[in-house]
Amino acid sequence: MSQHTFTRRVAATVGAAAAVVVALAGCSTPAAPSAGEENVPGVSDDTVTIGTHTPLTGPAAAGYSSISAAATAYFAYLNDKGGVHGRTIDYLVKDDGYNPATTQTVVRELVQEDEVFAIVNGLGTPTHTAVLEYLTQNEVPDLFVASGSTSWNQPEKFPYTFGFNADYVVEGAALAQYAADEYPDKVVCLLGQDDDFGDEMIEGAQLALGADGLAHVERYSVSNRDVAAQIGALKAAGCEINILGTINGFTALALGTAAKMGWFPMWFSSSSGADYPTLVGYLGEDVGPKLLQGLVGTNYLPSLGGDSDWVSLFRQINDDYNDGAPFDGNTIYGMSVAYLFAEALEAAGENPTRESLVEAVASGGLAGNGILPLSFGEDSHAAYLGVGITAVDQGVQDYVGATYAVDGGTVTSVDPAPVELSGEGVPGS
Known part of the structure; x- marks a missing residue:
């Protein structure tokens, strides 16, 4: 915690x-x-x-x-x-x-x-x-x-x-709540960076799922680009949804390592590691789109696919x-x-x-x-203090309609209220 x-x-x-x-x-x-x-x-x-x-x-x-x-x-x-x-x-x-x-x-x-x-x-x-x-x-x-x-x-x-x-608590809570709402019977785990990023993603996930809601947790360091041990442990734990508190390079590394093991669970990523074009750049045009199909993420800004x-x-x-x-x-x-x-x-x-x-x-x-x-x-x-849930479908990453906010330690479903463009994007004009 x-x-x-x-x-x-x-x-x-x-x-x-x-x-x-x-x-x-x-x-x-x-x-x-x-x-x-x-x-x-x-x-x-x-x-x-x-x-x-x-x-x-x-x-x-x-x-x-x-x-x-x-x-x-x-x-x-x-x-x-x-x-x-x-x-x-x-x-x-x-x-x-x-x-x-x-x-x-x-x-x-x-x-x-x-x-x-x-x-x-x-x-x-x-x-x-x-x-x-x-x-x-x-x-x-x-x-x-x-x-x-x-x-x-x-x-x-x-x-x-x-x-x-x-913040990462909000993102972790939103991803975990979405998992609970849409896939209530699946085993949820988490892979997180070994600093505040990972700590607070865990905190948020536990806020939504309870203290024992994560079946397994693994951590990684940005100084070590080998996550085979962590991915192997998640696979052995029977994880079906993996929440990722990872930067883009380690999101790609996690997915690529799992694919080499012949393991294809669902991946739910923080916005810090969920940008589709960036991940394709890491994984390659040949396999990237296939591995990223269905990737769930969070966002709070205008969506690339919208x-x-x-x-x-x-x-x-x-x-x-x-x-x-x-x-x-x-x-x-x-x-x-x-x-x-x-x-x-x-x-x-x-x-x-x-x-x-x-x-x-x-x-x-x-x-x-x-x-x-x-x-x-x-x-x-x-x-x-809230985020929308995104998903990748056939190379397009866009909002799926679920939006969550965290207020006073409670995760709630809310309606988005996008800010409209005005003045050609020039403040005060």
């Missing part, structure tokens, strides 16, 4: 009120800036400079390196439309190789040398955890972390940090500003994050400060482009 339990979720609401009295210790939402504040890091008369850390090389690169490129393409599109309050956005992307030590180095470069206005969509649970305290101490807005760890939702401890992904106006816009931006790079779920993710930052920057005012940017997010006034409302507020730094 993860140390990040639902007790902390409830405590966050109470703790936020108590945090006001210790603001000088850096444990409250930042105060409003004084009038006429000048020399804001990363903000000039015509540019806002922001940065990120992401794996352009290393074990996670093939699954995630396209995210920052997609965000950069959206910002180029936005800049051609006039930017935000007359300022263009300059997005500095630094490779950390999915290595926490490297993350510390590049984030310090972004803050101290490049003097960025904010860190936006830093990717990875172990990597971003390594810079969380540093960004808090330096009062740098730490927006829309690319990880579902519940660590980002601690407003009383990390007032500048906000998540973007639906007919959303957001997807149509992002396809066009990808063609025009991203050198025609392959269009997949990571493209949609990267552009969705970039749009949300632009929305926050627009709401931060004509002369934005770091404080006004954080206040804009915490106000609860941002819409984003998800299938459910954003959950940001003074007492919540989580973006999405």
Whole structure:
């Protein structure tokens, strides 16, 4: 069981009120800036400079390196439309190789040398955890972390940090609840990364199924690309549905290893490891589509296989500003994050400060482009507390109609409420 339990979720609401009295210790939402504040890091008369850390090389690169490129393409599109309050956005992307030590180095470069206005969509649970305290101490807005760890939702401890992904507890609970609803007699197991990612997927699954609801659990490390022992143990345990708390490369590795054993159970994956085009890239065009048929996943953004106006816009931006790079779920993710930052920057005012940017997010006034409302507020730094269930059918990955939310430790079925595209995807237009 993860140390990040639902007790902390409830405590966050109470703790936020108590945090006001210790603001000088850096444990409250930042105060409003004084009038006429000048020399804001990363903000000039015509540019806002922001940065990120992401794996352009290393074990996670093939699954995630396209995210920052997609965000950069959206910002180029936005800049051609006039930017935000007359300022263009300059997005500095630094490779950390999915290595926490490297993350510390590049984030310090972004803050101290490049003097960025904010860190936006830093990717990875172990990597971003390594810079969380540093960004808090330096009062740098730490927006829309690319990880579902519940660590980002601690407003009383990390007032500048906000998540973007639906958290792993939510995803684990939704996948397990879907398994219970649709396949009540099947044996459910789980394969998870050996960190908060795996811990919280287990926590969510047990929330839906009960403490003894998972028949078997296996863990893996990203430093070891051999999961034959874990897959063999799941097979021996008679698992029929395997919930995956895996990044894309290890989702493909799990499916490929099982296929070599002649074992073909059902696979239910977190959104972090369920992108169909990315998985086909790992598995190959010859066997990938066959192994991925029926793959169940989660999502909270416009679906690659759907007919959303957001997807149509992002396809066009990808063609025009991203050198025609392959269009997949990571493209949609990267552009969705970039749009949300632009929305926050627009709401931060004509002369934005770091404080006004954080206040804009915490106000609860941002819409984003998800299938459910954003959950940001003074007492919540989580973006999405619910997800839709997706499935792959003949190469198309789309929503199947089931949508779940987690509220107060309870998993409930909810109706999606997709945000409609407006203003050509340019906030404030």
